Amino acid sequence: MDTITFGMGCFWGPEARFGYLPGVVKTRVGYAGGKEGQPTSKNTLDFTEVLQIQYDPELLSLDQLLTQFFEQHNSTRAPYSNKYRSVLFYQNEEQKEKMYQKVEEMLQKYGVIYTAVEPLEQFYEEVTRHQKYYLQRWKPVYKKWCQLHFGEESLVQSTLAARLNGLSRGIGTLEEIQSEFQDPILEPLWCVIREELKGEREQTGDTCSII
Incomplete structure (x- = not known):
C-alpha cells in the first residue's frame, strides 16, 4: 500500500470524495506543513488542513490521484489562509517528481496556480469527531x-x-x-x-x- 497527503481547503469534503474512489483503502484527516508546535482543532497554528490517503497502487495510480486533486478544487485562487492552502506533500522521490510534473502541467494549462509542493515532515491526526x-x-x-x-x-x-x-x-x-x-x-x-x-x-x- 502507498500513502499520499495533500491539502485542498477544508478537509471534510475531500475526505468524502476521495474515500469513495475504488482503490482507496483508508482515509484520515489532520494537519501538516507547520513549524510552530503541535496543532489542535482549536488552534491549528501555522499548519494546513490535510487529507491522508492509503491506497492500493495496483487499483489506483498516483497519476490518477493527482488528477483528482486538481479536478476537485480550484488551485488558481490564492488561499486566504495557511490553514486552507493548496499543497501536495511528498514522502519519496517518485511522489516529488510526479507532483512537480503535475504542477507544471497545470501551470501550462492555467497560467497561474497556487499549489505548493513540500516534503511531509510531520502529520498530526485530527481527533475522532472530525x-x-x-x-x-x-x-x-x-x-x-x-x-x-x-x-x-x-x-x-x-x-x-x-x-x-x-x-x-x-x-x-x-x-x-x-x-x-x-x-x-x-x-x-x-x-x-x-x-x-x-x-x-x-x-x-x-x-x-x-x-
Whole structure:
C-alpha cells in the first residue's frame, strides 16, 4: 500500500470524495506543513488542513490521484489562509517528481496556480469527531454502524467507513458499496441506508415509476 497527503481547503469534503474512489483503502484527516508546535482543532497554528490517503497502487495510480486533486478544487485562487492552502506533500522521490510534473502541467494549462509542493515532515491526526465527518452526522446510519461492532474507533481504519462517508454526500450508490462488501452481517446496515435514501428521494420528489 502507498500513502499520499495533500491539502485542498477544508478537509471534510475531500475526505468524502476521495474515500469513495475504488482503490482507496483508508482515509484520515489532520494537519501538516507547520513549524510552530503541535496543532489542535482549536488552534491549528501555522499548519494546513490535510487529507491522508492509503491506497492500493495496483487499483489506483498516483497519476490518477493527482488528477483528482486538481479536478476537485480550484488551485488558481490564492488561499486566504495557511490553514486552507493548496499543497501536495511528498514522502519519496517518485511522489516529488510526479507532483512537480503535475504542477507544471497545470501551470501550462492555467497560467497561474497556487499549489505548493513540500516534503511531509510531520502529520498530526485530527481527533475522532472530525474523522468521516459526514458519516458521523448521518445519524441513523452511523448509529447502526456502531451497533454492528464497528464504532468510532474504526472510522480511520475502515475502508467501508470511507465509502459510506462518500455516500453520505451523495457520491456513488449503495449498490456499488454492496458489491464491494458482501458480508451478510452488513444487511441491517444496508436496510437503514435504503430507508434513508428512500426518504431523501421522497423529500425531493425524485421517485421512480414503472410504466
